[in-house]
Amino acid sequence: MERPPPCPKRPFLPPAIRSLTTRSALAHGRRDDGARQRREFDVGEWRQLLLNPPVGPSLRRGRRRRGSEAWYFSARRKPRRKRASGQCIIARCSSSPSPSLFSATVAIRTLTTTLNPPSRSPKTLFEIPNLSPRRSSFSNSIKRSYFERKIASSSAFFFFPILGYEFHMNSGKLLRIAAHEANNSTEASLREAFLLIQNQLKPPFPLTIPSPSEYSQLNRAIAFGVLTEPHLTKTHLTHLHAIVVDGYELFTSILVKLCNESFPKLLDSPKSQLLHVCSSLVNVSAIKIESLLISLLRQINGGDFTESNLWLSSELLKMLSDNWHWLLEEPLVLTSALFVYLRLLSDHYRLAGSVKLEELKRMEIDFCVKVLRQCFHLCLQIGRDLVRLLQDLVYISEFKDLWKDLLFDPKKLGVAEYSDLSDLYRIRTPTHYFLLRIPPEMESQLRFLLTYVRWGNQRRYQAWFAKKHLCRPGSETAISDIVRFICCAHHPSNEIIQSNVISRWAVIGWLLKCCRRNHFEANVKLALFYDWLFFDDRVDSIMNIEPAMLLMVNSVPKYVDIAHMLLEFLFLLVDNYDVDRRVLLARGVTASCHLLVRKGVVHSMEPLTSCDLLSPMLREKLRSFLPGSELSDKNKIQEEVSVASEGKRLVQC
Numbered sequence: 001m002e003r004p005p006p007c008p009k010r011p012f013l014p015p016a017i018r019s020l021t022t023r024s025a026l027a028h029g030r031r032d033d034g035a036r037q038r039r040e041f042d043v044g045e046w047r048q049l050l051l052n053p054p055v056g057p058s059l060r061r062g063r064r065r066r067g068s069e070a071w072y073f074s075a076r077r078k079p080r081r082k083r084a085s086g087q088c089i090i091a092r093c094s095s096s097p098s099p100s101l102f103s104a105t106v107a108i109r110t111l112t113t114t115l116n117p118p119s120r121s122p123k124t125l126f127e128i129p130n131l132s133p134r135r136s137s138f139s140n141s142i143k144r145s146y147f148e149r150k151i152a153s154s155s156a157f158f159f160f161p162i163l164g165y166e167f168h169m170n171s172g173k174l175l176r177i178a179a180h181e182a183n184n185s186t187e188a189s190l191r192e193a194f195l196l197i198q199n200q201l202k203p204p205f206p207l208t209i210p211s212p213s214e215y216s217q218l219n220r221a222i223a224f225g226v227l228t229e230p231h232l233t234k235t236h237l238t239h240l241h242a243i244v245v246d247g248y249e250l251f252t253s254i255l256v257k258l259c260n261e262s263f264p265k266l267l268d269s270p271k272s273q274l275l276h277v278c279s280s281l282v283n284v285s286a287i288k289i290e291s292l293l294i295s296l297l298r299q300i301n302g303g304d305f306t307e308s309n310l311w312l313s314s315e316l317l318k319m320l321s322d323n324w325h326w327l328l329e330e331p332l333v334l335t336s337a338l339f340v341y342l343r344l345l346s347d348h349y350r351l352a353g354s355v356k357l358e359e360l361k362r363m364e365i366d367f368c369v370k371v372l373r374q375c376f377h378l379c380l381q382i383g384r385d386l387v388r389l390l391q392d393l394v395y396i397s398e399f400k401d402l403w404k405d406l407l408f409d410p411k412k413l414g415v416a417e418y419s420d421l422s423d424l425y426r427i428r429t430p431t432h433y434f435l436l437r438i439p440p441e442m443e444s445q446l447r448f449l450l451t452y453v454r455w456g457n458q459r460r461y462q463a464w465f466a467k468k469h470l471c472r473p474g475s476e477t478a479i480s481d482i483v484r485f486i487c488c489a490h491h492p493s494n495e496i497i498q499s500n501v502i503s504r505w506a507v508i509g510w511l512l513k514c515c516r517r518n519h520f521e522a523n524v525k526l527a528l529f530y531d532w533l534f535f536d537d538r539v540d541s542i543m544n545i546e547p548a549m550l551l552m553v554n555s556v557p558k559y560v561d562i563a564h565m566l567l568e569f570l571f572l573l574v575d576n577y578d579v580d581r582r583v584l585l586a587r588g589v590t591a592s593c594h595l596l597v598r599k600g601v602v603h604s605m606e607p608l609t610s611c612d613l614l615s616p617m618l619r620e621k622l623r624s625f626l627p628g629s630e631l632s633d634k635n636k637i638q639e640e641v642s643v644a645s646e647g648k649r650l651v652q653c
Contacts, residue, residue, distance in 0.1 A: 174227060
């Protein structure tokens with residue numbers, strides 16, 4: 001019997017698809033002698049096969065023909081057993097215009113486990129580009145495992161665009177995990193909840209009130225669904241609004257945990273979805289939404305000018321600007337955002353880049369000036385580090401006008417508590433703000449370094465940290481933030497101080513050596529001594545000023561150049577940082593030295609004042625800051641000794 005004539009070519013099909021072959025009752029007929037025949041489908045059969053795919057798949061290889069290979073699933077009339085794997089129809093792929101390359105277009109319909117029975121759902125499309133038929137490394141087994149992995153990891157669907165259907169894709173994954181890394185427990189928990197109750201995430205939703213365990217599972221499933229299924233975002237959020245009984249606290253806590261633990265590994269689509277969900281939660285004033293926003297602000301890396309980091313900075317700034325009235329009711333989020341974007345603006349403004357970067361700089365300037373002008377009474381909560389951030393922006397015209405008001409016309413700011421810059425100097429910056437410029441991953445690594453690493457083992461850990469965080473271009477700008485974190489936010493216990501664990505001052509000394517440019521080094525030294533200038537033992541902590549003193553004392557005599565550099569910089573700060581308030585700065589340095597000696601952080605200032613390797617001018621300058629502390633104590637001791645000896649002499653007489 002002759003073969004039936006093939007259908008005419010269909011110009012609307014992609015050139016990679018010439019024919020579709022399967023092995024099922026729909027895909028082939030039988031000749032009188034029992035031999036199978038193959039034929040091309042017309043459009044109606046194509047649509048029917050897409051909407052009613054065969055069951056019981058098994059992948060087998062087609063014959064090679066004119067530089068092409070056909071890979072397809074065979075389907076049996078009666079499957080041997082129920083299978084949880086997907087059902088696939090794979091179109092034959094023919095040669096592309098390039099003689100050595102072709103691309104396979106695969107139409108896959110995924111079936112979930114028995115908890116989700118098969119239904120007429122859209123088909124999933126995968127593109128496999130740039131496979132050479134002659135030099136392909138895809139062996140039979142590799143191709144089989146590739147498609148099986150594709151089937152197992154797929155949980156959402158989309159139609160062929162050539163048929164005019166909607167185009168969707170869901171990879172079913174949240175994180176980018178390397179082959180050597182273990183699976184993330186948070187992602188595994190969310191995916192498990194999603195797969196278990198996937199049927200319940202589709203309308204119509206049940207009206208029953210879930211139990212606490214069911215409610216927790218629903219929140220985890222919705223979180224996974226809304227992050228991995230962008231085309232169903234509205235459905236998932238509607239479901240969330242319908243079941244919420246705790247003000248979104250559990251749902252927000254899940255997102256905060258995922259953000260803190262795994263944000264750098266999130267795929268691009270889940271990252272975008274996370275920001276979209278965050279904006280939706282702001283609109284309903286969800287509980288703990290401020291924690292999620294602050295966690296996202298921490299993910300903006302200092303000194304990182306990559307497109308993804310700039311995108312995150314821009315999207316968060318847009319979200320905050322669009323929700324201005326809500327932001328006014330959240331002082332912590334408002335001041336945190338101001339702190340972050342003032343710091344970022346000092347880095348971004350030096351760059352000359354694309355149009356997007358210029359737009360970002362303009363948005364940052366407008367946002368920061370708006371906050372400072374309209375909410376200066378809230379900005380006072382930041383404390384003295386607000387001045388440190390603003391001094392880097394004095395060359396921007398909008399901030400020049402602000403500086404004039406801060407210095408010469410404070411009444412324009414409309415805050416009765418502020419009458420002079422010294423009022424801001426006396427306010428200690430809370431620890432929370434220093435954490436904002438340290439991503440959670442960097443924080444955990446720094447705390448590990450300063451809590452568990454012992455002397456003698458620190459070099460390989462420092463090299464590991466530098467390779468991770470300090471090797472990219474522009475990363476030096478983050479060192480000043482790290483030093484502020486170590487001085488003001490990481491205060492080890494007495495047990496760790498007395499143990500063999502590496503000290504904070506040693507890590508700061510290493511960070512100083514990592515600076516290759518003078519202006520970055522100056523910013524690091526300012527971060528180290530900043531609390532010395534305004535120190536008041538009634539409000540400030542001695543732990544903030546301890547590392548600088550120990551670094552200078554322990555640098556003598558082996559690393560005397562470090563002690564010389566730090567002392568010289570300290571005295572320059574006192575004389576030139578704020579000339580009109582020099583007395584206040586000198587009083588702060590004197591109070592710092594006095595408290596450090598009185599509390600026993602250093603036994604005396606002798607290692608510095610009597611070191612011949614230091615400049616005589618520096619030693620004399622240092623003595624001028626010790627009139628009421630160490631030198632006076634020595635004079636008192638000498639007077640007491642002389643009085644006692646005089647008394648003994650009189651008794652003997």
